[in-house]
Amino acid sequence: MTMTRDWLLSDRPVSRRQARLGQIYRTWLDFRTNGLAMFGFLIVLALVLVAIFAPWLAPHDPLLGDLNHTRLLPPLSEGYLLGTDDQGRDILSRLIHGSRITLAVVALVAVIATPVGLLVGTTAGYFGGWVDTVLMRLTDIVLAFPKLILALAFVAALGPGIENAIIAISITAWPPYARLARAETLTIRNSDFIAATKLQGASAARIIWKHIVPLCLSSVIVRVTLDMAGIILTAAGLGFLGLGAQPPQPEWGAMIAGGRNFLVDYWWVATMPGLAIFTVSLGFNLLGDGLRDVLDPKRQK
Amino acid sequence: MLNVENLEVTFALGADVVRAVRGVSFTVQQGESYGIVGESGSGKSTVLRAICGLAPTSGGRITLDGAELPTPRSPAFYRRVQMVFQDPYASLHPRHTIDSVLSEPLSIQGFDRHDERIEQALEDVGLGAGFRFRYPHQLSGGQRQRVAVARALILEPQIILLDEPTSALDASIQAEVLNLLDRLRAERGLTYVMVSHDLAVISHMCERLLVMQHGLAVEELERADLRGQRAQTDYTRKLLKASAGYTKEDAQA
Numbered sequence: 446m447t448m449t450r451d452w453l454l455s456d457r458p459v460s461r462r463q464a465r466l467g468q469i470y471r472t473w474l475d476f477r478t479n480g481l482a483m484f485g486f487l488i489v490l491a492l493v494l495v496a497i498f499a500p501w502l503a504p505h506d507p508l509l510g511d512l513n514h515t516r517l518l519p520p521l522s523e524g525y526l527l528g529t530d531d532q533g534r535d536i537l538s539r540l541i542h543g544s545r546i547t548l549a550v551v552a553l554v555a556v557i558a559t560p561v562g563l564l565v566g567t568t569a570g571y572f573g574g575w576v577d578t579v580l581m582r583l584t585d586i587v588l589a590f591p592k593l594i595l596a597l598a599f600v601a602a603l604g605p606g607i608e609n610a611i612i613a614i615s616i617t618a619w620p621p622y623a624r625l626a627r628a629e630t631l632t633i634r635n636s637d638f639i640a641a642t643k644l645q646g647a648s649a650a651r652i653i654w655k656h657i658v659p660l661c662l663s664s665v666i667v668r669v670t671l672d673m674a675g676i677i678l679t680a681a682g683l684g685f686l687g688l689g690a691q692p693p694q695p696e697w698g699a700m701i702a703g704g705r706n707f708l709v710d711y712w713w714v715a716t717m718p719g720l721a722i723f724t725v726s727l728g729f730n731l732l733g734d735g736l737r738d739v740l741d742p743k744r745q746k
Numbered sequence: 747m748l749n750v751e752n753l754e755v756t757f758a759l760g761a762d763v764v765r766a767v768r769g770v771s772f773t774v775q776q777g778e779s780y781g782i783v784g785e786s787g788s789g790k791s792t793v794l795r796a797i798c799g800l801a802p803t804s805g806g807r808i809t810l811d812g813a814e815l816p817t818p819r820s821p822a823f824y825r826r827v828q829m830v831f832q833d834p835y836a837s838l839h840p841r842h843t844i845d846s847v848l849s850e851p852l853s854i855q856g857f858d859r860h861d862e863r864i865e866q867a868l869e870d871v872g873l874g875a876g877f878r879f880r881y882p883h884q885l886s887g888g889q890r891q892r893v894a895v896a897r898a899l900i901l902e903p904q905i906i907l908l909d910e911p912t913s914a915l916d917a918s919i920q921a922e923v924l925n926l927l928d929r930l931r932a933e934r935g936l937t938y939v940m941v942s943h944d945l946a947v948i949s950h951m952c953e954r955l956l957v958m959q960h961g962l963a964v965e966e967l968e969r970a971d972l973r974g975q976r977a978q979t980d981y982t983r984k985l986l987k988a989s990a991g992y993t994k995e996d997a998q999a
Contacts, residue, residue, distance in 0.1 A: 460879060461879060637831040641831060644824055644829055645850065645901070660841060
């Protein structure tokens with residue numbers, strides 16, 4: 446254990462791998478000292494684990510309920526920890542399976558929107574001039590659209606479904622990353638290490654990809670993590686409006702919409718998925734805050 | 747070898763036009779060390795940046811072995827001419843190891859035997875292979891500047907442009923880096939063009955020098971002239987006097 450630690454923290458790494466792993470380990474040590482961020486990290490980790498092992502964790506079938514015996518059982522009923530909904534389905538099992546949908550939405554939006562934002566922002570910032578003008582005005586236009594309304598219009602045009610909801614959210618999610626990446630690029634592009642790379646005959650693509658993107662990446666990752674909560678809420682909102690995941694899929698937003706009809710008499714049906722959304726959003730926010738503290742390049746010694 | 751004729755560099759920021767360099771000419775012979783001195787804002791660094799294509803030239807000619815340099819500069823040009831920057835804290839990418847700093851020029855220019863060349867380059871600047879996989883934040887200022895020198899040397903150029911290579915370092919480290927540069931020039935027959943505001947550094951390093959003020963060349967001197975305080979113009983005389991330190995008369999004036 447101590448040997449691994451010494452190897453990771455060595456001042457004289459002997460291979461590329463050791464240098465890289467050492468850097469990651471140092472970031473982790475830094476991150477670990479932040480209690481709230483660790484709490485957020487654990488929530489997100491739990492979400493990932495629950496999503497992976499959903500079929501083994503869920504005590505009941507999430508889609509099929511017993512309409513004769515288990516309708517609207519309150520929480521803490523025997524065998525139904527969080528109660529059941531109006532169709533006799535176990536809410537806990539539905540939440541566990543719903544975590545897969547939530548995680549898929551979040552992961553796909555991050556995978557689609559982040560590279561687009563990074564590419565547009567760094568290209569605009571690096572080249573400047575008319576490239577900058579065209580790309581940033583395009584970004585402004587997309588930014589001017591209200592997120593949920595554009596997603597609504599998009600889903601309405603393509604038909605409801607979780608895939609279309611993901612595409613719709615991604616389309617509206619990238620402009621803030623582009624702006625952020627552009628701002629970072631503007632501060633980097635005139636620095637000496639970029640000039641030195643130009644003097645080696647490096648192409649613009651190489652400079653952007655290998656030198657500028659790694660420096661923009663950390664602030665964009667932080668921003669994406671902080672936006673995760675918003676993305677989950679937008680997905681839940683679309684689900685709530687019936688334009689995201691379709692029944693009987695156990696999407697959390699759609700579950701709240703289902704429980705709305707009898708909120709007063711059977712409060713738990715809508716509350717439990719609400720709590721799940723709240724917890725996961727909070728987890729991502731805390732994680733994002735912690736990452737900002739660790740990854741901010743200006744804070745590094 | 748390197749010939750600069752009537753070089754003009756103009757920066758336009760909207761309506762503001764700054765004429766940073768206004769018709770500067772000089773010739774650098776092969777194997778020579780040529781100095782450019784002047785106060786801050788005299789355009790001396792801009793001359794270097796214009797030679798390597800980082801600043802736009804608006805007039806005049808720059809030729810290397812009689813051939814005019816194309817704009818933008820060709821990759822072949824960068825094999826012959828490299829530059830060392832002033833601030834070693836700003837000239838190394840904060841997220842790249844020394845290894846990737848040194849291997850990148852090799853892969854861009856299509857050199858072979860990367861491992862061997864990188865270790866040799868580190869050896870040449872007195873760092874040793876133990877530094878290869880460190881990050882810049884694990885190095886001191888002097889060590890960083892050595893890495894910057896290694897990066898410039900690894901492409902085996904003939905001309906090295908030195909933009910105040912020691913002004914960001916403290917005095918003892920300055921001497922180390924200057925001696926390193928001196929040794930490398932002797933070993934490899936390099937040609938230096940060195941910019942500095944420090945006359946002592948220039949007189950230690952350079953055989954000939956050009957004095958610049960407000961973007962204009964004031965006069966060209968031999969090292970012997972500099973050491974013997976034989977200057978033709980008032981400005982150079984003032985500069986020589988200033989570099990000797992403050993005297994009582996300066997304080998009263």
